[in-house]
Amino acid sequence: MALWIILGIVAILVIWIIATYNKLVRERKKVQNSWSQIDVQLKRRSDLIPNLVNSVRGYMKHESGTLEKVMEARNKAVNAGSSNQRMEAEGELSGVLGRLFAVMENYPDLKANQNVMSLQNELTQTEDKIAYSRQFYNDITMKYNTAIEVFPGNIIARLFSFKAFEFFQIPESEKNAPTVNLEM
Numbered sequence: 001m002a003l004w005i006i007l008g009i010v011a012i013l014v015i016w017i018i019a020t021y022n023k024l025v026r027e028r029k030k031v032q033n034s035w036s037q038i039d040v041q042l043k044r045r046s047d048l049i050p051n052l053v054n055s056v057r058g059y060m061k062h063e064s065g066t067l068e069k070v071m072e073a074r075n076k077a078v079n080a081g082s083s084n085q086r087m088e089a090e091g092e093l094s095g096v097l098g099r100l101f102a103v104m105e106n107y108p109d110l111k112a113n114q115n116v117m118s119l120q121n122e123l124t125q126t127e128d129k130i131a132y133s134r135q136f137y138n139d140i141t142m143k144y145n146t147a148i149e150v151f152p153g154n155i156i157a158r159l160f161s162f163k164a165f166e167f168f169q170i171p172e173s174e175k176n177a178p179t180v181n182l183e184m
Contacts, residue, residue, distance in 0.1 A: 020156040027144040031165050034137040035083065038168070041130045042077070042090055045123065049074045049097070052119040056100075059110045066103050070096050087168050094130075097123065134168045141165045 053067050060067065073093040080086035101120065104110050145164045148157035156162075 017156060020153055021160060024144075024147060024153065024157060024160070024162050027140075027147050028162065030140045031137070031144045034133065034140045038130065038133040038137055041126055041133055042086075045093075045126045045130065046074055046078055048119060048123050048126065052100075052116070052123060055113070055116045055119055056104060056107075056110055059107050059113070059116075060103070063103055066096075066100055070100050073097075084166055087166070090130075091169075094127065097127070138167050141167055 049070060053070055057064075057067060070093075073089070073096040077086065077089040077093045080089040101124075104116075104120070110116050147153050148162045148164060
């Protein structure tokens, strides 16, 4: 009789370990998938930027420094190695793009150019998708990180070397509200 009780407890323990392990694997895959979704949108933005820069270059001859900064930030983001470096570089690129859009407002001919407006609209939509994807990634990452830190899941996580993921954070430069000057 005692043997059956011990076998029952061992069976329950094995089933629990398997179920917890599988749950952690599913959560980790969700985090990886959500990062891939961000990556798709970042690639789209990266592909659109050279087209926008080439379209505005002729109009913005006096703003070559701004255009160079956009391309430098894009190249830095494309060539970033780790996820953390990529997150940081993409945040910097978002800030530089915002400044480019602000500078473009000073060029009425640009605002009338249909190609430039179309590219700007596509980039704006892509930025919105990136923001949504970042939020989703952080939500999924929080769920996964919590699952590997709370008891009793932390035991399985430690046994099978599950590691926490970093959150996608906004760079300090983007945390400040932009200055709007309505004087004419």
